Amino acid sequence: MSVSPLIAEGLRKTFQSAGRTVTALDGLSFAMVPGGGVTGLIGPDGAGKTTLMRLAAGLLVPDAGRIHCIGLDATRESLAVQAAVGYMPQRFGLYEDLTVQENLELYADLQGLPPAERGARYARLAEMTGLGPFVGRLAGRLSGGMKQKLGLACTLVRPPRLLLLDEPTVGVDPVSRRELWAIVYRLVDEEGLAVLLSTAYLDEAERCSDVILLDRGRLVDQGPPGAFSAPLRGRTFLVRGADASARRALQARLAAHPGVLDAVLQGEAVRIVTTEAVAPDRLASGIEATCEAVSPRFEDGFVARLKDAGAPGELELPRVDALRRTPGDAIEVEGLTKRFDGFTAVDALTFAVHAGEIFGLLGANGAGKTTTFRMLCGLLPASAGRLRVAGVDLRHAAAEARGRIGYMSQRFSLYGNLSVRQNLEFFARTYGLRGARVRERLAWAFAAFELAELADAEAGALPLGYRQRLAMAAALLHEPDILFLDEPTSGVDPLARREFWGRIYALAEGGVTVLVTTHFMEEAEYCDRLVIMAAGALLAIGTPSEVKAQAARDGTPAPTMEEAFIRLIERREAA
Amino acid sequence: MGARILALIVKEFLALFRDKRSRFVIVVPPLIQLLVFGYAATYDLDEAPFAVYDRDGGHAARDLLARFEGSPAFELERRIGSAGEIAGVIDAREVLLVVQVDQRFTADLAAGRQAKVQFLIDGRNSNTAQTVLDYASQIVAGFNRDWAAAHGLQGPPVSLVTRAWYNPNLESRWFFVTGLVGILTLVVTMMVTAMSVAREREQGTFDQLLVTPLRPAEILIGKAVPGLLIGLFEVSVVVLLAVVWFQVPLVGSLTVLYTGVVLFLFAAVGVGLMISSLAVTLQQALLGAFLFMVPAVILSGFATPIANMPEPVQWLTLIDPLRYYLVIVRGVFLEGAGFGLLIHQMWPLAGIALVTLVTAAWLFRHRMA
Numbered sequence: 001m002s003v004s005p006l007i008a009e010g011l012r013k014t015f016q017s018a019g020r021t022v023t024a025l026d027g028l029s030f031a032m033v034p035g036g037g038v039t040g041l042i043g044p045d046g047a048g049k050t051t052l053m054r055l056a057a058g059l060l061v062p063d064a065g066r067i068h069c070i071g072l073d074a075t076r077e078s079l080a081v082q083a084a085v086g087y088m089p090q091r092f093g094l095y096e097d098l099t100v101q102e103n104l105e106l107y108a109d110l111q112g113l114p115p116a117e118r119g120a121r122y123a124r125l126a127e128m129t130g131l132g133p134f135v136g137r138l139a140g141r142l143s144g145g146m147k148q149k150l151g152l153a154c155t156l157v158r159p160p161r162l163l164l165l166d167e168p169t170v171g172v173d174p175v176s177r178r179e180l181w182a183i184v185y186r187l188v189d190e191e192g193l194a195v196l197l198s199t200a201y202l203d204e205a206e207r208c209s210d211v212i213l214l215d216r217g218r219l220v221d222q223g224p225p226g227a228f229s230a231p232l233r234g235r236t237f238l239v240r241g242a243d244a245s246a247r248r249a250l251q252a253r254l255a256a257h258p259g260v261l262d263a264v265l266q267g268e269a270v271r272i273v274t275t276e277a278v279a280p281d282r283l284a285s286g287i288e289a290t291c292e293a294v295s296p297r298f299e300d301g302f303v304a305r306l307k308d309a310g311a312p313g314e315l316e317l318p319r320v321d322a323l324r325r326t327p328g329d330a331i332e333v334e335g336l337t338k339r340f341d342g343f344t345a346v347d348a349l350t351f352a353v354h355a356g357e358i359f360g361l362l363g364a365n366g367a368g369k370t371t372t373f374r375m376l377c378g379l380l381p382a383s384a385g386r387l388r389v390a391g392v393d394l395r396h397a398a399a400e401a402r403g404r405i406g407y408m409s410q411r412f413s414l415y416g417n418l419s420v421r422q423n424l425e426f427f428a429r430t431y432g433l434r435g436a437r438v439r440e441r442l443a444w445a446f447a448a449f450e451l452a453e454l455a456d457a458e459a460g461a462l463p464l465g466y467r468q469r470l471a472m473a474a475a476l477l478h479e480p481d482i483l484f485l486d487e488p489t490s491g492v493d494p495l496a497r498r499e500f501w502g503r504i505y506a507l508a509e510g511g512v513t514v515l516v517t518t519h520f521m522e523e524a525e526y527c528d529r530l531v532i533m534a535a536g537a538l539l540a541i542g543t544p545s546e547v548k549a550q551a552a553r554d555g556t557p558a559p560t561m562e563e564a565f566i567r568l569i570e571r572r573e574a575a
Numbered sequence: 576m577g578a579r580i581l582a583l584i585v586k587e588f589l590a591l592f593r594d595k596r597s598r599f600v601i602v603v604p605p606l607i608q609l610l611v612f613g614y615a616a617t618y619d620l621d622e623a624p625f626a627v628y629d630r631d632g633g634h635a636a637r638d639l640l641a642r643f644e645g646s647p648a649f650e651l652e653r654r655i656g657s658a659g660e661i662a663g664v665i666d667a668r669e670v671l672l673v674v675q676v677d678q679r680f681t682a683d684l685a686a687g688r689q690a691k692v693q694f695l696i697d698g699r700n701s702n703t704a705q706t707v708l709d710y711a712s713q714i715v716a717g718f719n720r721d722w723a724a725a726h727g728l729q730g731p732p733v734s735l736v737t738r739a740w741y742n743p744n745l746e747s748r749w750f751f752v753t754g755l756v757g758i759l760t761l762v763v764t765m766m767v768t769a770m771s772v773a774r775e776r777e778q779g780t781f782d783q784l785l786v787t788p789l790r791p792a793e794i795l796i797g798k799a800v801p802g803l804l805i806g807l808f809e810v811s812v813v814v815l816l817a818v819v820w821f822q823v824p825l826v827g828s829l830t831v832l833y834t835g836v837v838l839f840l841f842a843a844v845g846v847g848l849m850i851s852s853l854a855v856t857l858q859q860a861l862l863g864a865f866l867f868m869v870p871a872v873i874l875s876g877f878a879t880p881i882a883n884m885p886e887p888v889q890w891l892t893l894i895d896p897l898r899y900y901l902v903i904v905r906g907v908f909l910e911g912a913g914f915g916l917l918i919h920q921m922w923p924l925a926g927i928a929l930v931t932l933v934t935a936a937w938l939f940r941h942r943m944a
Contacts, residue, residue: 399790
C-alpha cells in the first residue's frame with residue numbers, strides 16, 4: 001500500500017473556552033509515511049495532539065482544511081472512517097462493572113463484529129495482551145497497566161487498518177509499558193497495521209519509525225527519530241563535578257551558561273546539550289569538572305528543536321527556606337504495614353528519608369507505592385508499624401504533622417470554580433496563616449510562579465502547566481518541611497517537566513525534603529535517593545547509581561534506570 | 576481553629592455561588608415548587624363537571640338542582656334524558672357526578688314523605704370522589720334545612736353546624752403552603768450538605784483538604800454551617816412568600832417558628848452529612864438524598880394524615896424529623912401555638928438532630944481514617 005494512511009492539508013481547528021478562542025491546530029499539513037510501522041506524535045501540552053487524533057477519527061469537524069484517513073475524507077465519510085480506524089482515547093471508556101470478557105463482547109457488538117469471527121479474535125487478543133487468565137475479572141479491578149491493555153484489546157476487536165493511540169502509556173509503569181509496546185509491534189508486524197501514537201515519553205518516540213513533532217498547532221518537524229538527534233552530534237556531554245553531592249549546584253550553573261541549551265541530572269553527572277559543537281575543555285573552564293562526550297538522544301533533539309522554535313525559556317525559581325528544620329530524619333518508617341480485608345498491600349516497610357533530600361518512591365502498578373504514599377501523608381491509617389513525619393508521630397499528632405507537609409497529587413486537586421487567588425487564600429488560611437502573612441505569601445506565590453496576571457481567572461480554566469504551578473504554590477504557602485508529590489508530572493510534556501524539576505531542585509536547596517512518586521525513569525535519576533517497591537516490599541534502596549549497580553550484570557555493566565527497574569522486578573519474580 | 580473553619584465556610588459559599596448551576600439549584604427549583612404546590616395542589620373542588628338526570632321536573636327538583644348549578648364547586652355539563660346515558664358520560668370522564676332525581680321527588684316531599692336523590696360518582700380517583708361526595712352532601716343538607724323551615728316542618732332533631740377553626744374557609748392552600756415550608760427546607764438543606772463532601776471526593780479535592788491541618792470535626796462544622804445558613808435563608812424566603820403572596824396568616828410568633836426551624840435544620844444537616852460521608856460519588860449522594868427524602872415526605876403527614884396510616888408505619892413516622900417540623904410550622908402559622916404546645920414536637924426534633932449529627936461525625940472519622 002503506497003497511499004499514506006493519514007494526510008492532513010491545512011488543518012485548522014479552534015475552540016471557544018470561557019469566552020476565549022483557543023487555536024488547537026493552526027494550518028497543519030503532513031502525511032504519515034506509508035508502509036506501516038509506528039508513527040510517533042509528540043509535542044508540548046496544548047500542541048494539538050488530541051485534537052488531531054479526534055479529527056482523524058471523524059469525531060470533530062475542522063474549521064478549515066481536510067484530513068484523509070486511509071483514502072477516505074474523515075469529515076464527510078466519518079462513519080466509514082470510524083469502521084476502518086481504531087481509536088483509543090486517553091481515558092478509554094471501559095465499563096468497570098463489567099468483566100473483561102463482557103467489555104470485549106460489548107465492543108464487538110458496538111463495532112458489529114460478525115459472531116462467527118469472535119471466538120478466534122478473542123483468543124488472539126487474550127493471547128496477545130496476556131489477559132487470558134483474567135477474562136472473568138471486573139474491569140474496575142484491573143491494575144492500571146492491565147486496564148490499558150484491555151482498552152487496546154477493545155479497540156482492536158474488529159481489526160482496524162489504522163490505529164490511533166492517544167497517550168496509551170500515561171500512568172503506566174515501565175514493565176507494563178514495555179508489554180504494551182510489544183503488543184503494538186506485533187500488530188504492526190503480523191497485521192500490517194499503521195499506528196499513530198501520541199506520547200509524552202520521549203524514549204517511546206525513539207522507538208517509532210517516524211516522528212511528527214507539533215508545537216502550538218503547527219508542524220515543527222517530521223522524520224525518523226535519528227534525524228532529530230543527528231544535528232546534535234558533538235554537542236552532548238556528560239559533566240562530572242568533583243563533589244557528587246553538589247551536582248544540583250553544578251546543574252544550575254551549567255543551565256545558566258549561555259552556551260548550554262539544556263542541562264539535566266543523570267546519576268551523579270549532569271548531561272548537557274550545547275548551542276554549538278565545542279571542545280569539552282572550553283566548556284569546563286571555570287568549573288571544576290570532567291567532561292565526557294556522549295552520543296545524542298532523541299530527547300536532546302526534541303528539546304533543542306523546541307527551544308529553537310521559541311518555546312518559553314528558563315524561569316525564575318522559587319526559593320523556599322524550610323522554617324523548622326527538624327533534627328534527624330524527615331520521615332522515619334519502621335515496620336509499616338497496611339492490610340485490606342486480608343490482603344497485605346504494604347508489608348513491614350522500613351526506611352528513612354533524610355532532611356533536605358529528594359527521595360523517589362518507585363514501583364510497578366499495584367506494588368503498594370500509592371498505599372505507602374497515602375500513609376506517609378496521613379490520608380490512610382497504617383495497620384501496624386511506626387511512622388514519624390517531620391519529627392511527629394502520625395498516629396498521635398496527625399493534625400500537627402499535616403501542618404508541616406505540603407501535598408500535590410497527580411490529579412488537579414484544587415477548587416476548579418474558585419479563582420486562583422481564592423484557592424490560595426483558602427489554603428493559606430487552612431494552614432493557619434493570618435492577616436499580613438497571608439498577603440505576604442500570596443504575593444510570593446504570584447511572583448515565584450508567575451500567576452499574578454491570572455489571579456482572578458478560574459483555576460479550572462487554566463492551561464495544564466499553570467494549574468500545576470498553582471497546585472505547587474498552594475502546597476508551598478505554609479513553607480512546609482516536607483513536600484509530597486504524587487506522580488506530579490504524569491502526562492506533562494518534557495519541557496514543562498524540566499521547568500517543574502527546576503523548582504524542585506530549588507526547594508531541595510532551600511532545605512525542603514521532597515518525596516516523589518513517578519513513572520518516568522529519567523526522573524528517578526533526578527532523585528538523591530530512591531526506593532523501588534514490589535508486592536508491598538522494598539526491592540532496592542539507595543542513590544540512583546547504587547540502584548543501577550544492583551541490577552548490573554555481565555552483558556550490561558551500566559544499565560539505564562529503566563533497564564535496572566525492569567531487571568530488578570523480573571529477578572524478584574523469577575526468585 | 577475558628578479561623579480555619581471560617582476559611583472553609585467562606586470557601587464553601589464561594590464554591591456554591593460562583594458556580595452558575597449550583598446557584599440555580601438553590602434558588603430556582605424551590606421557587607418553582609412553591610408556585611406549583613401553591614397553585615396546583617389543592618383539595619378544593621372548583622367547577623367539577625356534573626350531569627343531571629331529572630326524572631321529576633317538579634319545582635322541588637328544580638330548586639335542588641339550582642343549588643348545584645349555583646355552587647362554585649360544580650359546573651353543569653349536560654342534562655340527561657335516559658338512564659342508559661349515565662354510564663356513558665362517566666366512562667368518558669365527561670362528568671364526575673350524575674345527580675338523579677326520583678320521578679316522585681316533588682310529590683313525595685309535598686306529601687311529607689321521604690324523597691329520593693341518587694349520586695353517581697366516578698370513583699376512579701378515590702380522593703376526588705370523596706371530595707365530590709362531601710360537597711354534594713352539604714348541598715343536599717342545606718336543601719333539607721331550608722325546605723323544613725319553609726314548610727314549617729320539624730327539622731332534623733340534631734342540626735349540625737360546622738365551624739372550621741384556624742382555617743375557616745378550609746382553604747387547602749393554607750395547609751399545603753405551610754407544609755411546603757417544611758419540604759423546601761429539607762430539599763435544599765439536603766442538597767447542599769449531601770453533595771458537599773461527595774463533590775470533593777469526586778473532583779479529587781477531598782484529599783487535598785484532608786492533608787491540611789483541619790481536623791475531621793472542623794471539616795464537619797465547616798460543611799454543616801453553609802447548609803444551616805442556606806436553609807435559614809430559604810425558609811425565610813418561603814415564609815415571606817407564604818404570607819405576602821399566598822396570604823396565609825402567620826398568627827404565631829417568629830421566635831417559636833425559628834426555634835423549630837433551627838432544630839429541624841440541625842436534623843436535616845445531620846442526615847445530609849451522614850449521606851455525604853457514606854457516598855463516594857455525586858450520583859450516590861444524590862440517590863441517597865432521594866432515598867431519604869421521599870419516605871420522609873410521605874411519612875410526615877404532608878399530604879395524608881398520619882392517623883390514617885397502619886400502626887407499624889405510624890411508629891416509623893416517629894423518627895421522621897419532617898413530621899414534627901410540619902406540626903410546628905402549621906401550629907405557629909395557623910394556630911399561633913407557643914412553646915408550651917409545641918414542646919412535645921421540639922424535643923424529639925432536638926433528639927433526632929443530636930443523633931444524626933453525632934452519627935455523621937462518627938462516620939466522618941471512620942470513613943476518613
